[in-house]
Amino acid sequence: MFKRLNALLALLVLASLVLAACGSPTTPTQATATMAPATEAPATEAPDTEPAAFECTDAIGCVDIAPDEPIHIAYALVVSGPNESLGVDSRNAIEIAIDDIGGQILGHDVRFDGEDEGCSAEGGQAAATKLAADPTIVAVVGTNCSSAARVAIPLIDQAGFVMVSSSNTAPDLTEPGSDNNFVPAYARVAHNDNLQGRVAAEYVYNELKLTKAATIHDGSLYADQLQQVFAARFQELGGTITAQEAVSPDQTDMSSVLSSIAAGTPEIVYFPIFMPAGAFIIRQAKQTPGLETAVLMGADGLYSPDLIEGAGEDVEGFLVSSPAAGADVEAEYAEKHQAKFGGPPPSTFHLHAYDSFMIIKNAIEEVAVQDADGTLHIGRQALRDAVHNTENHDGLTGVLTCNETVEPVKYPGDCAAAGIGVWEYHFGEFGPPANPELIWTP
Amino acid sequence: MLRTWRQRITLTDIVVWAIGVAIGAVIIIGTIATLRSGKYSANTWLDLTVKGLALGGVYALIAMGYTLVYGILRMINFAHSEVFMSGPFTAVFLANALSRSGFMDRQPLIGMLLVLALSIAVSMTIAVLLERIAYRPLRHAPRLVPLITAIGASFFLQYVFRGLYGSGFQAYAIPKVLQGSITIGGLRIFNTQIAVILGALGMMFALYAIVQWTKTGKAMRAVSEDKEAAALMGIDVDRIISLTFALGGISAGAAGILYALLFPVVNFIMGFIPGLKAFTAAVLGGIGNVPGAFLGAMILGLIESIGPNLFLDGLGVPTPSQLKDAIAFTILVFILIFRPTGILGERMAQSKA
Numbered sequence: 148m149f150k151r152l153n154a155l156l157a158l159l160v161l162a163s164l165v166l167a168a169c170g171s172p173t174t175p176t177q178a179t180a181t182m183a184p185a186t187e188a189p190a191t192e193a194p195d196t197e198p199a200a201f202e203c204t205d206a207i208g209c210v211d212i213a214p215d216e217p218i219h220i221a222y223a224l225v226v227s228g229p230n231e232s233l234g235v236d237s238r239n240a241i242e243i244a245i246d247d248i249g250g251q252i253l254g255h256d257v258r259f260d261g262e263d264e265g266c267s268a269e270g271g272q273a274a275a276t277k278l279a280a281d282p283t284i285v286a287v288v289g290t291n292c293s294s295a296a297r298v299a300i301p302l303i304d305q306a307g308f309v310m311v312s313s314s315n316t317a318p319d320l321t322e323p324g325s326d327n328n329f330v331p332a333y334a335r336v337a338h339n340d341n342l343q344g345r346v347a348a349e350y351v352y353n354e355l356k357l358t359k360a361a362t363i364h365d366g367s368l369y370a371d372q373l374q375q376v377f378a379a380r381f382q383e384l385g386g387t388i389t390a391q392e393a394v395s396p397d398q399t400d401m402s403s404v405l406s407s408i409a410a411g412t413p414e415i416v417y418f419p420i421f422m423p424a425g426a427f428i429i430r431q432a433k434q435t436p437g438l439e440t441a442v443l444m445g446a447d448g449l450y451s452p453d454l455i456e457g458a459g460e461d462v463e464g465f466l467v468s469s470p471a472a473g474a475d476v477e478a479e480y481a482e483k484h485q486a487k488f489g490g491p492p493p494s495t496f497h498l499h500a501y502d503s504f505m506i507i508k509n510a511i512e513e514v515a516v517q518d519a520d521g522t523l524h525i526g527r528q529a530l531r532d533a534v535h536n537t538e539n540h541d542g543l544t545g546v547l548t549c550n551e552t553v554e555p556v557k558y559p560g561d562c563a564a565a566g567i568g569v570w571e572y573h574f575g576e577f578g579p580p581a582n583p584e585l586i587w588t589p
Numbered sequence: 590m591l592r593t594w595r596q597r598i599t600l601t602d603i604v605v606w607a608i609g610v611a612i613g614a615v616i617i618i619g620t621i622a623t624l625r626s627g628k629y630s631a632n633t634w635l636d637l638t639v640k641g642l643a644l645g646g647v648y649a650l651i652a653m654g655y656t657l658v659y660g661i662l663r664m665i666n667f668a669h670s671e672v673f674m675s676g677p678f679t680a681v682f683l684a685n686a687l688s689r690s691g692f693m694d695r696q697p698l699i700g701m702l703l704v705l706a707l708s709i710a711v712s713m714t715i716a717v718l719l720e721r722i723a724y725r726p727l728r729h730a731p732r733l734v735p736l737i738t739a740i741g742a743s744f745f746l747q748y749v750f751r752g753l754y755g756s757g758f759q760a761y762a763i764p765k766v767l768q769g770s771i772t773i774g775g776l777r778i779f780n781t782q783i784a785v786i787l788g789a790l791g792m793m794f795a796l797y798a799i800v801q802w803t804k805t806g807k808a809m810r811a812v813s814e815d816k817e818a819a820a821l822m823g824i825d826v827d828r829i830i831s832l833t834f835a836l837g838g839i840s841a842g843a844a845g846i847l848y849a850l851l852f853p854v855v856n857f858i859m860g861f862i863p864g865l866k867a868f869t870a871a872v873l874g875g876i877g878n879v880p881g882a883f884l885g886a887m888i889l890g891l892i893e894s895i896g897p898n899l900f901l902d903g904l905g906v907p908t909p910s911q912l913k914d915a916i917a918f919t920i921l922v923f924i925l926i927f928r929p930t931g932i933l934g935e936r937m938a939q940s941k942a
Contacts, residue, residue: 228756229856366911393908397862399852402640403897404910410628423758423854430853434770434779436636456760457854
């Protein structure tokens with residue numbers, strides 16, 4: 148009996164120790180991240196610096212960077228798993244951008260590292276939680292996937308950082324009045340899917356002259372909202388939507404969903420999803436009675452070398468909508484990528500990632516206050532505002548302005564300038580702009 | 590009589606039966622509604638049936654690995670899904686090399702046999718090593734220990750293969766002979782489906798024959814009945830257990846190639862879902878029972894293929910095929926409520942009791 152009591156006691160003591168250990172580090176960091184910098188941070192810096200010490204008046208605090216310390220810019224990109232080509236491509240682009248500015252901002256080295264966001268809500272949460280615990284971070288480039296962004300942005304917002312995404316496209320991230328809208332803590336260089344879905348629908352209806360479409364999404368924020376925009380615009384133009392189906396991202400056997408879609412005899416199946424489900428649909432659609440000749444179309448999530456590998460010969464003629472930058476800009480970038488990493492850029496959105504970083508860099512240069520000894524002070528709210536008010540930034544994807552409204556495809560927080568084009572895949576080596584080939588721009 | 594019944598039935602029984610009846614009712618009402626709506630033609634159903642049978646055949650071969658090992662060691666080898674992945678994920682490089690060099694088109698039979706042999710060899714090696722390194726030292730440990738080890742081994746193998754071949758996708762080039770299809774009365778059947786169904790049936794029969802009609806099979810059955818007694822009769826128990834794992838690995842390696850014919854994109858996590866499904870199939874048929882695994886797998890394959898459209902479409906459920914896994918597992922619950930030992934599980938339960 149006593150033995151048991153002792154054991155119980157020991158367990159309780161152990162549990163309290165563990166709880167205490169977990170509890171202690173988080174409370175102070177949260178305090179410093181949210182409140183402390185505004186009042187205390189300058190005070191602690193004061194003794195060592197010049198008499199005319201910098202006083203932080205920023206609403207959510209400042210980051211102080213000593214003369215020999217780097218400016219820390221983090222990423223939250225999908226750098227592993229089935230969609231890693233997207234994240235690695237973006238990360239490469241930022242590294243190229245850092246090289247292009249000589250590795251320094253205002254005389255400070257740039258420290259660039261980050262976390263994997265896994266292209267999922269769970270991954271976004273894990274990445275943002277880790278980043279939020281590091282008060283040296285000035286700004287974040289990310290995320291790649293909208294599902295990850297939805298949970299990451301509130302955490303990034305709380306931590307006082309500003310996040311610029313290269314490839315989030317879900318409309319509700321910048322939609323006025325949406326619960327997921329955290330602008331100006333957030334901005335994105337990627338187009339809003341209100342644009343991409345509309346362009347796809349207009350291409351199908353006006354150019355291909357098809358009137359019966361079916362859509363498939365995979366339950367992700369990106370795919371679901373994109374197919375809704377597509378369906379709404381397609382019906383507005385006069386087309387019919389025969390089915391709006393869904394699969395799960397790790398599903399391999401698509402026969403039941405494709406049979407169900409085939410029953411409505413659509414002329415085009417639009418599935419703005421990811422690998423590998425996208426490749427399975429392409430292959431199995433060709434084997435489903437009634438869909439052998441239907442046009443298949445995806446979106447920028449399927450713009451990846453993996454798709455040709457995965458779909459094999461059936462990829463011939465597969466269409467995707469994806470950003471279409473100038474061919475010369477793309478070629479120049481591809482050369483830099485070839486020189487630094489060997490091989491062509493593995494995905495799309497690298498130009499967007501490059502621009503995301505440059506917007507942050509310009510904003511830092513605009514708001515940073517530099518002491519005589521080289522110490523930098525960056526007001527966090529000021530930085531957000533500077534990013535948000537970026538105007539006529541001459542980026543690789545076009546001239547970017549982040550604070551303007553163009554109904555219904557651009558809201559404050561949407562910096563995008565580039566148009567969307569329709570690309571066609573051929574069976575062979577991945578190597579844009581020949582494969583996939585840009586066949587149409589609005 | 591009535592009194593004894595009343596005493597024996599508990600509240601749990603009533604709840605469980607109510608759930609069972611509810612599931613049954615949904616299935617029947619949904620089926621009738623779908624068939625009356627006439628949305629799908631007979632050809633669509635036949636097409637889905639063929640696909641379901643092909644899928645079931647693959648599940649059956651994977652399920653063999655679970656059921657053989659369970660029959661002998663009373664443990665569930667959760668790393669079997671990685672045994673299944675290792676074969677086709679390795680053989681894809683050979684298959685693509687053969688197809689690029691043109692060999693596969695000139696000698697499709699030899700080429701395919703080479704690919705199959707490599708896949709089987711890799712899966713078998715992994716399975717035997719797994720038993721030797723991870724499970725044998727724990728044979729007399731409490732039951733939970735090998736189970737946890739199996740889960741650990743599963744992750745270990747996944748990430749070893751990720752490290753070996755990368756996390757990207759590799760696609761199988763389907764040989765030209767298998768690319769076509771034949772049409773019977775308006776129903777289009779693909780050569781790959783025929784190959785998968787025939788291949789799975791052949792393999793299943795061979796495995797059944799080994800277990801049932803050879804001396805080794807007899808020894809396996811003896812070890813499964815009583816290890817100590819079998820050892821006293823002069824059977825090398827360690828060798829028989831290794832052989833069992835080898836057989837499981839062989840069927841998994843073959844299943845991997847058949848699976849790759851149906852879904853020709855492989856990567857390091859490809860084993861997880863089919864492994865889970867095959868395990869479900871083994872439980873459905875009565876784990877430890879060879880024909881049971883086959884029956885369970887065929888039923889599961891058919892339900893997955895036909896179920897979403899047949900059961901839920903008529904009820905007006907939106908996007909039913911997203912629920913196909915839910916349907917498959919609900920059917921498992923449904924069957925286990927009425928037959929807790931699985932469809933063919935009784936014979937085993939008696940003989941082991």
